[in-house]
Amino acid sequence: MAEEVKLFKTFSSAFGLRVVWGLKLKGIEYEAIDEDLSNKSPLLLQYNPVYKKVPVLVHNGKPISESLVILEYIDETWKQNPILPEDPFERARERFWAKFNDEKLLPTVWAVFTKEGKDREEAMAGSVENLNFVEEELKGKKFFGGEKIGLADLVLGWLANLIGIFEEVAGLKIVDERYPLLLAWMKEFSQHPVTKDTWPPHDKMIIRYQAFYDKYHPAK
Ligand SMILES: N[C@@H](CCC(=O)N[C@@H](CS)C(=O)NCC(=O)O)C(=O)O
Numbered sequence: 001m002a003e004e005v006k007l008f009k010t011f012s013s014a015f016g017l018r019v020v021w022g023l024k025l026k027g028i029e030y031e032a033i034d035e036d037l038s039n040k041s042p043l044l045l046q047y048n049p050v051y052k053k054v055p056v057l058v059h060n061g062k063p064i065s066e067s068l069v070i071l072e073y074i075d076e077t078w079k080q081n082p083i084l085p086e087d088p089f090e091r092a093r094e095r096f097w098a099k100f101n102d103e104k105l106l107p108t109v110w111a112v113f114t115k116e117g118k119d120r121e122e123a124m125a126g127s128v129e130n131l132n133f134v135e136e137e138l139k140g141k142k143f144f145g146g147e148k149i150g151l152a153d154l155v156l157g158w159l160a161n162l163i164g165i166f167e168e169v170a171g172l173k174i175v176d177e178r179y180p181l182l183l184a185w186m187k188e189f190s191q192h193p194v195t196k197d198t199w200p201p202h203d204k205m206i207i208r209y210q211a212f213y214d215k216y217h218p219a220k
Pocket of ligand 1: 012014054066
C-alpha cells in the first residue's frame with residue numbers, strides 16, 4: 001500500500017517547520033495542509049482535539065500531535081538518515097537541548113518580542129542567559145550533534161530565520177556578535193540542503209509577525 005502522509009501546519013509556525021525538516025531529512029513525500037488558525041478546520045480539531053494546534057502529522061490515517069513527538073515518530077518510522085543518534089547519552093543530549101529550546105529559550109525570546117518596558121528587560125536578561133548556554137554548547141561543533149544535523153538542530157532551527165524577523169519588526173538586536181558560534185551555526189543551518197528551499201517568504205513573515213507585534217503592543 002502506498003503511504004499517505006499529511007502535515008497540518010501554517011507557513012509561519014516554527015513548530016511546523018521543524019517537522020517539514022524532519023520529513024525532508026528522511027526524504028518522505030507528503031501533502032502539506034496550511035491551516036488558518038483564526039478559523040481552524042474541522043479536520044485539525046478532529047485530529048488534535050486536546051491542544052487544537054499545528055503541527056499534526058497524519059500517517060495512513062493516524063494522527064500524531066506535538067512536534068517533538070512527531071519528530072521521534074518520524075525517526076522511528078523511517079530509519080534512513082537518523083534524527084537521533086544511536087548512543088543513549090548522545091540521544092539524551094539531543095532531547096535535552098530540544099526540551100531546553102521549548103521550555104526556556106523560545107519562551108524568553110518570544111517574551112522579548114511581545115513584552116514592553118521592565119518585562120522586556122527581564123525577558124532580555126533571560127534570553128541572554130539562554131543564548132549563552134547555546135553558544136557554549138556549540139563550541140568545537142558544526143551542528144549540535146556534531147557533523148550532521150539532528151533533533152536539536154531541527155528544534156533550534158527557528159533561530160535561523162525568526163530571530164531576524166523579530167529583530168526587524170521590533171527594531172532591536174537579540175543575536176549579535178556576542179554569539180559568533182551561534183551566528184555561524186545559523187548560517188550553516190539555513191543553507192543546509194534540508195532547509196534551504198523551505199524558508200517561508202520574508203515579506204509574508206514580516207506581515208504575519210508585524211500583526212503579532214501590533215496585537216501585543218497596541219498603540220496607546
Ligand atoms: N507544543 C506544540 C506547540 C505548537 C504550537 O504552539 N502551535 C501554534 C502555532 S505556532 C498553534 O497551533 N496555535 C494555535 C492555538 O494556540 O490556538 C508543538 O510542539 O507542536
